[in-house]
Amino acid sequence: MKDLTFRQIQDYLLEHYQQSRTEEGLFIKLVEEVGEVAEVLNGRSGRKEGVQDSNEELAKELADIIHYTVAIAAINDIDLTKTIFDKDKKAAIKYQHERDLEGFLNGKES
Template structure:
């Protein structure tokens, strides 16, 4: 398995970005980049839906790249602020599972997928 195919967690990414952006607390700058990337996802989705002329050869590749950029900046904002994004995602999903009466939550899914 190549290194690019190995799985990693949000926590891994958060630790890496905390180190990468060590001393850079420009959360407003990161947020502005996040908004920019969301706009780029909207552009790709509009192209895929035919609402905008297509100017990219591979829209799937473009979409996944822009989604990765969004994840990068979301996790970076959490990382530079020392926030535990992974745990918060688990806790928020538990509440949503109860509210929307899901059969299982993310934590249960992860536990069963490791068995």
């Protein structure tokens, strides 16, 4: 299995959704998938019965959340990689983390 970048999946999803979906439609699907993750987690905690409780099911629902999140970014021409690095850098400063994501990836402290 190949590694995947946000840019690659954004390009793929833009091609897939640019003519057929609106951001509102994608957002509704995202909310639906968040609800499905909640069901799995509620099943695990015993708050809900009859729910398939497996890491495989949880993984599928989390992948769906990523799919629709990235699709919304793609059709709005948002560079998620840049945004994640920028947001993490600010959070690392705000919360006084020893290193930010960029430092982690470089294997050193920021």
